[in-house]
Amino acid sequence: MTKAQIGLIGLGTMGSNLALNIAEKGHAVAVYNRTASKTGAFFENAADLRERIVPCATLAEFVAQIRPPRPVVLMVQAGKAVDEQIAALREHLEAGDMIIDAGNANFRDTIRRFGELEGSGLTFVGMGVSGGEEGARHGPSIMVGGAQEAWRQIEPILTDIAARFQGEPCAAWLGEGGAGHFVKTIHNGIEYADMQMIAEIYGLLRDGAGLSAGEMATIFQRWNSGPLESYLVEITAEVLRASDGATGGPLVDAILDRAGQKGTGRWAAVEAQLMGIPATTIETAVAARSLSAERDLRLKAQGAYADALPTGRLVADEAFIRDLEHALLAAKLAAYAQGFAVMEEASTEFRWDLPLGTVARIWRAGCIIRSQFLSEIAAAYDQAREPAHLLLMPAFVDTMTMASPALRRVVARGVEAGLPVPALAAALTWFDAFRQGRGTANLIQGQRDFFGAHGFERVDAQGDHHGAWSK
Known part of the structure; x- marks a missing residue:
């Protein structure tokens, strides 16, 4: 068969269902899981979608089976596992390839990963995916963060697999860096x-x-x-x-x-x-x-x-x-x-x-x-x-x-x-x-000025003020 258009690593519940969704929408997808037996079982159970699924036993084979520039989706546990997978992938990917973290990442980790990959030639995307098992299989809501050029590259696949509301795909680019994971x-x-x-x-x-x-x-x-x-x-x-x-x-x-x-x-x-x-x-x-x-x-x-x-x-x-x-x-x-x-x-x-x-x-x-x-x-x-x-x-x-x-x-x-x-x-x-236009924080400001000389604003004058407190 022709090479895959996209790759996916991590065949847990969310990853396996997302891979089936991609294949069902007509896109060839290479899949890899650290436990090879899980990859084999996933492929065997894919029924008539197997013709668009490329099971891979090693990372080297996985990368080789994806048409450059390669978009690779990570569906692994958030945290250390993502960093380990990125490090392993960097030994095989080429300039122009893209790593898409689609797990529930902390957006601050996503921002850090953007920084670590800067200058490597690789493109990074932080992508929030919501909808659980059913959404992953039949159409999730997809929140993308990263370079807008990266979104344009993967937009056709993501809009194909996303949920639809009155015909409109529920997938969008939301901003640079960690924007997608923050919104998620x-x-x-x-x-x-x-x-x-x-x-x-x-x-x-x-x-x-x-x-x-x-x-x-x-x-x-x-x-x-x-x-x-x-x-x-x-x-x-x-x-x-x-x-x-x-x-x-x-x-x-x-x-x-x-x-x-x-x-x-x-x-x-x-x-x-x-x-x-x-x-x-x-x-x-x-x-x-x-x-x-x-x-x-x-x-x-x-x-x-x-x-x-x-x-x-x-x-x-x-x-x-x-x-x-x-x-x-x-x-x-x-x-x-x-x-x-x-x-x-x-x-x-x-x-x-x-x-x-x-x-x-x-x-x-x-x-x-x-x-x-x-x-x-x-x-x-x-x-x-x-x-x-x-x-x-x-x-x-x-x-x-x-x-x-x-x-x-x-x-x-x-x-x-x-x-x-x-x-x-x-x-x-x-x-x-x-909805309370006049709250009670004026008393708090008075207390703060009393014990710490923090000052306060007045309702009838500009600037910083202090009370003549008797201590």
Whole structure:
């Protein structure tokens, strides 16, 4: 057969599905895995796609089977494994060839790798890929960072394999250097927040109102036909409706309440802090996952504080269910607004000129946080004449004005019932502070000047001032 148009290293779940996607779209792909048996098994299971897959036993053979200039996609574990694979590839690649890191890399590692490869003749690309196993196989959302010339070289293949929204491919070049991986990091931070808030709504319905998994599945399924239409709400209904083969009961009741995480949500929270952008809903969602991991400690605390817990129940009438729907909508918008604000600040700090409308568009299909209102977000950014906060755009002012009272009621009822709603509460308190023209930080500045002579600004005069404090 003719040589491959692209190569892929790493045949785990994501890598193998992405390779099948590439082949299915008509592109010959060379594949290599450090464990040769996995390469062979992948090829044997590729069925009628084998004619466009070139299995390779060594890196030298792999590189030789790709037509120059060679684009090579890395789908290996983030961190040390990526650096080791790049080092191994450099012994075989030639000037003009391209290394595309498509894993969940920390964007600061991506920036470092750009620097290390500068002057080598090799092109480097940091590419965020979202959509999980299904997305990789049938069409993910693809976020590319690097030289625009590199994007043009690989654009035909990437747009072929990407998800599509109303015929438009969900793949785009977003900026230089680590832009693609940074946008993917913020995507995952929003994803953490979204999932945590859905789980909190589930907790209010399960522990507060005593609803069954099936009853909750019906509620989420109905919500997915309205303003909350999204992938995560859709699959929540499916997860709640699934039965456990071992017990015959709902599968969700058999799952241990300990959530895992791979670091991307934490990176989003850290970068928001480093840039001084409040993303408290994302930060709280990350903390909630960490607390979920401390199950033994939580069980001890449950016993220690059994007599201190409220015993009130929630009534799942239509008014409350409607409040939950609007509360989740308001909180989701707050989380998205925080994420987009972090991206806007990063765009300035790293001189990326991130096209935020494009980011929203390529998230409309394929990715985990795809949702109905991303089209509205894209349109709002496209129409903005100058940079503006998402929640100051007219369409979202109207939505938050309508939905935020329900968020306030839901958080209050959850707190009164002793049910944890940390991310929902974080979204509400951030929104309250966001809309408060005269806050309380004047007192903090007075305290800082008192103990550290840090100075303060005055409302009626320019310059730096100090108080005549009596110490």
